[in-house]
Amino acid sequence: MDKRTARLRRARSTRAHIRELGVPRLTVLRTGQHVYAQLFNADGSKVLAAASTTQADVRDGLKSNKNTEAAARVGRIIAEKAKAAGVEKVAFDRSGYRYHGRIKALADAAREGGLQF
Template sequence: MDKKNARLRRAKSTRSRIRELGMPRLSVLRTGQHVYAQLFSADGSKVLAAASTTQADVRDGLTSAKNIEAAAKVGRAIAEKARAAGVEKIAFDRSGYRYHGRIKALADAAREGGLQF
């Protein structure tokens, strides 16, 4: 099993457990150049909020869109948008990625922004 398929298998398992909880899901996608975060409704049919390093308001003041600082800024942005949408309690879907580096920075910044995991 290669690295990508192992990550997708872990992501599938996590998402099935989150679906049973019936909570909004904060999903993270990490690429080589950017970090993306989306907040899905409890049934997964609707995107309630989204933030990424491709957005101009998030990218302001960043030297790079692919480092821990950028991920933290995305975390703060998604927390602000989620609270505006009336969501405070979420389930964190790390999409099979290890909880370190950019993923951890995004999660910590979202917690500081007022989201409860």
């Protein structure tokens, strides 16, 4: 089993568990250049909020789009947008990625912004 297959297997397992919880899902996508975060409603049919390092308001003042500082800024912004949409409690879907580095920075910043995981 290669890395990608293992990651997608972990993601599928996590999403099945989150579906049973019935709460909005904060999902993360990490690429070599950017970090993306989206907030889906409980059934996954609608995006309630989104933030990424490709957006100009997120990029302002950052040295790089691909470090933990950029991921933390995405976490803070997604928390603000979620609270504006009326969402306080979410399930964190890390998409099978290990919980460290940019994923951990985004999650910690979202928690500091007021989201409850």
